[in-house]
Amino acid sequence: MTKYLISFPSAAMVIPQGEFQAVADAAHAVIEEAKAAGVYVFGGGINEDLAPVKVSADGSVVEGTYPETRRIEGGYTILELPSREAAVAWAAKIAAACRCDQELREFMYDPMS
Template identity: 45%
Template sequence: MNQYIIYFNQQWVGDHSDEWVVSRGPLANAVVEEMKDAGVYVFAGGLEDIDKAFSADATSGTLQITDGPFIATKEFLGGLTIVHVADDEAAKMWAGKLALACGWPQEVRRIG
């Protein structure tokens, strides 16, 4: 069994009405419940906006905590799900279910 992260960048969501985005919540929650029932669920959650981020950096030898993301970027993580499944095919299947429920792309990577 392996753990996989299924995630999306906020920019992949696209431009939709608030009503449309809210309507996707129950669909995504249903997939999460299906994951729990299947025994593959580890964690899932959306992230706060990037303007509420802060960073910890110790590369200089001294820890510095700063407001904002570590690096300015046009894309940022919007949400993630972690599953514990047998193989790549199972991870792809769950990512597909999330992509259909959410209405935007998902990317999958095995956690090493």
């Protein structure tokens, strides 16, 4: 089984006023479906109120990111699935629930994960 990252940037999720709860309920329903199917690994949104930091091997902390890193924000879901086709199907379910396109990426295989 392969792990897939399904994500979207915050700006892509435009919700009309008064519809946030419906979107949240739909997204939670897809996550519950993924859990019931046994494919859910992890999901959540980036806390955009906290600035990112870089941590060095000696434990020192510096505010910010690598200069070439684009802003990381929005929502993320990691699912473990048997095929890319299955990943596309789940990404479509999340896109429908969140009302925005989803980016799909495949993690490289790591026998330790």
